[in-house]
Amino acid sequence: MLATGTASGAWPAFCAEVVRGVALERDVADGVAAEAVRERVRGVRRSHGLLNRTELREWLTARGLDAGDLSGVARRALLREVDNERPLPDPETETIASVLWAEVACTQQLRELAAPLALGIAAERHSGVAPPAPPTEVARVEALLAGDSASGLAQLADAERTRLAERACALLRHGQALVLASVEDSAITARCRERALDWRLIELEELHVPHEGAALEALLQVRLEDRELAELADAHGFSMRRAKLRPEDRPEALGVLRSAATGDLLGPVPTPSDDGCELLHVLRTEDADADSALRARAARELELETAGRLTAGMVSWRGVF
Numbered sequence: 001m002l003a004t005g006t007a008s009g010a011w012p013a014f015c016a017e018v019v020r021g022v023a024l025e026r027d028v029a030d031g032v033a034a035e036a037v038r039e040r041v042r043g044v045r046r047s048h049g050l051l052n053r054t055e056l057r058e059w060l061t062a063r064g065l066d067a068g069d070l071s072g073v074a075r076r077a078l079l080r081e082v083d084n085e086r087p088l089p090d091p092e093t094e095t096i097a098s099v100l101w102a103e104v105a106c107t108q109q110l111r112e113l114a115a116p117l118a119l120g121i122a123a124e125r126h127s128g129v130a131p132p133a134p135p136t137e138v139a140r141v142e143a144l145l146a147g148d149s150a151s152g153l154a155q156l157a158d159a160e161r162t163r164l165a166e167r168a169c170a171l172l173r174h175g176q177a178l179v180l181a182s183v184e185d186s187a188i189t190a191r192c193r194e195r196a197l198d199w200r201l202i203e204l205e206e207l208h209v210p211h212e213g214a215a216l217e218a219l220l221q222v223r224l225e226d227r228e229l230a231e232l233a234d235a236h237g238f239s240m241r242r243a244k245l246r247p248e249d250r251p252e253a254l255g256v257l258r259s260a261a262t263g264d265l266l267g268p269v270p271t272p273s274d275d276g277c278e279l280l281h282v283l284r285t286e287d288a289d290a291d292s293a294l295r296a297r298a299a300r301e302l303e304l305e306t307a308g309r310l311t312a313g314m315v316s317w318r319g320v321f
Contacts, residue, residue: 001110001113002113002148002151003145003165004113004116004168005117006144006145006148006168007116007141007165007168007171007172008116008172010113011148011151012144012148014103014104014109015096015100015148015150015151017080018076018096018099020088021079021103022076022091022096023088023091024080024083025076025079026088026091032079036078037074040074040077041067041071044073044106048108056070063101064101065102065105069102070102070106072102073099073102073107093149097150097151100150100151114315115311116172116175118311118314118315119171119175119176119178119307119311120171120172120174120175121314122175122314123174123177123178123310124174126178127178130170130174131170131173132170133169133170133172134169137169137173138162138166138169139165142161142165146161175307178310179303179306179310182306183302183306187302188295188298188299191298192288192294195298195301196287196288197247197258198247198258199246199247199248199297200287200288201244201246201288202244202245202246202247202257202282202284202285203242203282203284204260204282205230205240205241205242205281206240206241206242206278206279206280207232207233207279207280207281208238208239208240208271208277208278209238209268209276209277209278209279210276211276211277212277214238214277215267215268215279218232218236218238218279219265219267222265222279229279246288247260252270253266253278256269256280260282261282262284262285264282265279265280265281266279266280266281267279267280
């Protein structure tokens with residue numbers, strides 16, 4: 001599974017995030033408020049369907065972890081979110097190895113790693129044994145495996161690393177080929193039509209107010225007194241900005257944005273960060289043309305859905321990851 005994840009790029013990308021998180025943690029150990037860490041831990045607990053701290057403790061114990069491990073995962077995630085990408089020395093391999101399993105288990109990374117492996121096996125069931133991958137691709141993955149000391153892959157015998165690289169690359173390409181062959185051009189066109197409202201471009205003004213009562217008062221002033229949002233922002237100290245977005249970018253306001261027309265005043269709607277409300281003044285709408293970028297996006301959606309159908313029921317887990 002790690003070999004396939006290495007071939008797909010998912011595992012090296014994940015490990016790079018872990019390395020950066022550990023580096024940030026060493027540089028600014030107190031850079032995250034304790035309450036923020038506790039809130040993130042509660043979010044992890046909810047994401048795993050654990051109802052209380054007792055269930056969380058049992059879940060962690062079953063995986064050889066404790067509350068400190070989970071808090072470390074949460075703290076490093078928060079540090080990465082505010083990372084200014086300043087140069088930092090890489091942590092020692094032993095330090096990365098000591099937190100790697102906690103990061104994998106608490107972030108459900110195993111599910112991500114299992115997906116391309118399952119798809120490759122599904123492709124073999126559908127189309128026969130995966131043909132060999134190009135030697136250059138195998139060599140690239142083999143080199144990545146040889147350099148992965150934190151996970152232990154570097155300690156494998158040379159022959160075993162070569163075998164894993166060959167098999168991982170072959171399965172990955174085989175699965176990708178099956179998915180691409182299953183997504184027809186007509187389906188891409190149909191998906192573009194289905195998503196036309198979600199993908200159209202909207203230019204608007206966003207007035208951010210602290211709570212719903214203030215938003216309703218501002219809404220009345222705009223409608224009854226013919227005041228502009230910028231005027232209300234100046235008068236009351238609210239923040240306002242212009243933005244271009246697609247309705248799908250704001251799931252909390254998706255319903256009103258789908259049907260929005262030029263000149264509409266929408267709201268109150270919750271903010272993405274749930275720290276107040278917003279009024280939205282639509283300045284312009286632009287229909288989503290099925291250009292190459294949107295067609296590629298539609299194709300990617302269909303490919304993910306196809307991969308999900310092909311691998312449904314193929315992976316089972318002992319416990320919840």
